Amino acid sequence: MPDSVDLDPVDLQILRLLQNDARTTYRELAAEVGVAPSTCLDRVARLRRSGVILGNELRLDPARLGRGLEALLLVQVRPHRRELVGPFVERIRALPESRSVFHLTGPDDYLVHVAVAGTADLQRLVLDEFTSRREVARVETRLIFQQWECGPLLPPG
Amino acid sequence: MPDSVDLDPVDLQILRLLQNDARTTYRELAAEVGVAPSTCLDRVARLRRSGVILGNELRLDPARLGRGLEALLLVQVRPHRRELVGPFVERIRALPESRSVFHLTGPDDYLVHVAVAGTADLQRLVLDEFTSRREVARVETRLIFQQWECGPLLPPG
């Protein structure tokens, strides 16, 4: 099911354009790519059905929403068993401060990306939601100075 | 400039709806929120101008694009001076495998989220693009088993 899908140059260019602006109209897409608008519609619908396109997200600026401080929390969960980590992930995901959660190899089991109002909020979050849990053995907090998104995600050349 | 913006309940509900589906029509928004479609248009345009809305992203599935393996690279850059880290970040950002880059506090200066075809690609990436650079003192590779996006980013409440 998580199989790779083969895309022709038309699909690729459509994806490239939509990654720059997900609201590009089918007519614009058609003009740029050199096919008919209805073809673009078909292609996008197929990409959506085949799971290549997962959805359209609105990207917001956390700082303008009163969440000017972001951090990564490296978390060790002990013992690292399903009965414990399942509920752990669900609770962390439900926090309004959480942006994303990663389950990793290495000494830290989870990495949690959070956005908070300031250091006081961060301290409260770490103490009340992480280190206070029995299954959390260790939390390492790293502030984010700056972050960059990278170029469009496209098939390996 | 990265100042917080004050939003009324209408703005907040619009943002909430658009985060679930960035392609919601202004008519639908208007119906849900209880204002006229043109007002929604104005609100969204203002949110866009004020920098709260950064853009509309298409979320793609890396696995379906032949990039089934993701990893986080923790990188130490020494010496950690502007003349070195500026070009470093730009080169890393330009790699097709890079998804995002973070400048952090703590023992590791940068965290790089990458998506590759497999372990061979990951090895090549680490050796050729990271450890081979003079300014890179250390790279720690952590594979991503699984990742979750969290609920909509909205003001602290």
Place this chain on the structure above:
DNA sequence: CGTGAAAACGTGACGCA
């Protein structure tokens, strides 16, 4: 902020290679 009209768009049916 709402109204209404005009322009642009999404979407499906149909026909052609």
Place this chain on the structure above:
DNA sequence: TGCGTCACGTTTTCACG
């Protein structure tokens, strides 16, 4: 099977009250 043309209903968008 996949693509292009056309046409209809809907949505966006703008000037105005």
